[in-house]
Amino acid sequence: MQIPGLDLEFDALPAPVPIWNAQVSFAQWQSAATAVRDAGGRLLAVWAGSMAQKPPCMCAAYVTLDGAFWLSLPLNQQEGRWVYPDLAAVFPDAVRMQRAAADLSGVFALGAHDMRAWLNHGAWPQDHFPLQQDPGQLPLLAATELVNYPFVRVEGDGVHEIAVGPVHAGIIEPGHFRFSAVGEKVLRLEQRLGYTHKGIEHRMTQLAPLDACRLAGRVSGDTTVGYAWVYCMALESATQTTVPERAAWLRALMLERERIANHLGDLGALGNDAAFAFGLAQFSRLREDWLRVSKQVFGHRLMMDCIVPGGVQSDINVAQRELLLQQCEAVEKDVRSLFNIYEAHAGLQDRFMTTGRVSPALAASLGLTGLAGRASSQSWDLRCDQPWLPYSVMQVAMTTQHNGDVAARVAVRFDEVFESLRLIRRILVEMPLGDVACPVQLPPQASCGAGWVEGWRGELFVALELAGSDQMSRIRRCHLHDPSWQNWPVLEHAIMGNIVPDFPLINKSFNLSYSGQDL
Incomplete structure (x- = not known):
């Protein structure tokens, strides 16, 4: 190549x-x-x-x-x-x-x-x-003096700054947003993140390769399936392990359920940010039911630790399969009804349309990716571009919008919910029989591998370096990449020209991860 x-x-x-x-x-x-x-x-x-x-x-x-x-x-x-x-x-x-x-x-x-x-x-x-630092070293650091971050200042008549965060009113992760505005019109936004830095990449070098998937699954809690899969893919790449077909299908089943759970939560929150509390109530109900069935079938509401090196933790039985199929039918019926309500609600559409617009040209130049990118004509989706089992046999339909505003990002979420429901039904009906896991043999020599998965927010990537030894391979370096790295800077552009009260709505329409970027 x-x-x-x-x-x-x-x-x-x-x-x-x-x-x-x-x-x-x-x-x-x-x-x-x-x-x-x-x-x-x-x-x-x-x-x-x-x-x-x-x-x-x-x-x-x-x-x-x-x-x-x-x-x-x-x-x-x-x-x-x-x-x-x-x-x-x-x-x-x-x-x-x-x-x-x-x-x-x-x-x-x-x-x-x-x-x-x-x-x-x-x-x-x-x-x-x-x-x-050496993986086994825990350095003792002398106390240092905190410094003020040198934000870029905007000068001019009537320009004032509004500081928001890092502590917010809701139960959300910390991040600081510095607005420069005239009246309520935003001229510039600058972000200061990094408050949730936990030293994950250093900690990865202290873990056994077969155990590190548990930490990977905790990089960003709303993407635990995606991160566990992409880490396991990198480890399986480095060890030249081919997982059983049924395991690959079960991984996709969990990934699509994770995608739907997050989209349901976002659609409710976006309605609420536009003063449509009915939408929040209904989508919260649907998401809660969805998570409870995940707990019943997979043992965890978020399906944490269900993907392991070499496959998945456990299989599903016929009764669980029928339960999942029945839930898909019920959820699709309710989401289609809510879609019609959202589309017909004039007040909601007035808040959504033209708000927080990112033009296709700007999206392309800044590298906007994932569902936010697809709402601005960036036609990239790994499940379509580079399909692997089971996506290679299911012909995933990529959804794109062109206006790049909040309304477009809402429309992408609705379309992806319907497509993921279709994929889940096909997986449950067509999934082959067989083993759900295989052993992963760590090589004695140094090796590297990579994983690349389309998570619900966008592309997840892991680059893994193993250092071989006579006794046991260990992790020399593991880099975990979240699509929020690309998308947080674009949010600064999306708010320009909008009013300050629209920021929560625009921010939620992207719904980026603090933890996934800060590591």
């Missing part, structure tokens, strides 16, 4: 989706990004590899219609710092990923315009980089 205009030798990683890796030079690092952009591709993730490797590598993953490309750049040192060429001029969504890599690994982008700390809020010294 080749990236057009770039002469590289790629190695295929053994995964159910097409993923290749290759090593690049300093000169090829930026030219590869440009070649991908010119071919209509996207940036998937940027991260620093294991700092124990000498020299360490900077990594980037790109997406084209042919698959994903994981490129590694051996780093140089300049003035005692590991450096690499900046990617932000080609892909603006690289900025925050590069800033996070600087905070965690001490690698710095040459020529970058924004060098502010992202995850380090002053809780650890500027010369401390957590991912440079």
Whole structure:
């Protein structure tokens, strides 16, 4: 496989989706990004590899219609710092990923315009980089003085700032939003995230590879199935393990149930943010019933720890299959009725339409992905673009909208609920018999693998490096990527020109993960 205009030798990683890796030079690092952009591709993730490797590598993953490309750049040192060429001029969504890599690994982008700390809020010294620590080391850090974050100031007559968060009125994760406004019209929004940083990627290096899926499933609680699957896919790629077919079908069943559960919750919350409490009441009822059946069938409301390396934790029986089919019929009937109510409600549509619009051109240039991207004409969905079992036999229908406003993001959710209900019914009817798990043998030699799954919010990606040993393989580096990295910066643009009271509605229409990005 080749990236057009770039002469590289790629190695295929053994995964159910097409993923290749290759090593690049300093000169090829930026030219590869440009070649991908010119071919209509996207940036998937940027991260620093294991700092124990000498020299360490900077990594980037790109997406084209042919698959994903994981490129590694051996780093140089300049003035005692590991450096690499900046990617932000080609892909603006690289900025925050590069800033996070600087905070965690001490690698710095040459020529970058924004060098502010992202995850380090002053809780650890500027010369401390957590991912440079030995996996077994728990450093004792001296107390540091917290610093004020240097927000970009907007000057002009009548301009004032509104500070929101990081502590919010609801029971939600912390994040700070600094609005610059004239009256109620928003001129600029700047976010300050990182408050839920937990040191997950350092903790992954302290866990056995077969156990780390439990931590992966807790990166972002609303995406526990997606993260568990994508980590297991990366581990199975690194160990060249092929899971049984029935296990793959059961994983898809859980992933689609997770997608529906989150869409039901969002549709209710979006109605509530537009003062339509009836919508919140009805969708909350449907979501609660949906989660209770998940608990009854899979043993956990969110299906946490149900996906394991090599397959799934347990099978479903005939009675459970019938229960799931019956629930699909009941939920579809109610959601179609609610869809008609939402569409016919003039007050609701007045709040939704034209609010928080992201044009297709802006979405493409900023790398907007997932369901928010599909609401702005970004036709990317792994289940359609790179289908693997069971999606490869089910012909998933991708839903897209073109207006890019709250109404479009609501419409995408409704369409995806109906499509996921169809997929679940097909899975339950056509799922083959057989084993639901197989053993995963860890290799004695060093190896790497990658996972790539279309979660409910968008693409999830895991890059996994295993360090072999005579006794047991261990995790040398595990990078977990959430689509919120791409989408949080776009939210800053979506609010521009809107009024401050519309921010909760616009924010909920994206419903991005704090925890998934902060790690």
